[in-house]
Amino acid sequence: MADELVRVENICRDFGQGGKVVHAVRDVSFTAGRGELVAVRGRSGAGKTTLLNIIGGLDRPTSGKVFIGGQEVTSAAEQQLVTLRRDVVGFVFQSFGLVPILSAAENVGVPLRLAKVPPAEREQRVAVLLELVGVGAHANQRPYELSGGQQQRVAVARALANDPQLLIADEPTGQLDSETGRQIMDLL
Structure with missing residues (x-):
């Protein structure tokens, strides 16, 4: 192939x-x-x-x-x-894997920090990704302040942050209601 x-x-x-x-x-x-x-x-x-x-x-x-x-x-x-x-690889974990003390935006920004993306570019990419997954208005909230569906959306945004060639999603809709699950699958 x-x-x-x-x-x-x-x-x-x-x-x-x-x-x-x-x-x-x-x-x-x-x-x-x-x-x-x-x-x-x-x-x-x-x-x-x-x-x-x-x-x-x-x-x-x-x-x-x-x-x-x-x-x-x-x-x-x-x-x-x-x-x-x-x-190369982006992960969406079954249990979300968000860092509890970080905001949604900070969680999405972690892979970009590790890749040493300049701060201005990082902030712009984080904002775009959070809007893409429909949680832009929740950028400053911590995971415990978000619903399960919102947390999963943040996890998806984080997985997409470095534009991976391979996205591995482990039961990305397992903890979500059917409508939110459909939205996540459409997004993926």
């Missing part, structure tokens, strides 16, 4: 040892192209989050390989993974 972005080859992830081994992910392989939406389905505890964490470089497989943009990430050094997560 000429525009292949992700290639997963025979990924397995085990936890534990001896007779207490849990096979969280077993022999998963697939490819995904740029601009393609891929959904991972399965029952609770089937290993979906583990697989997404491996693809995004947050966890390492027991065996198998993951390539993002042609670069193998499963054997990459930690600094390479930091660069990958900062510059």
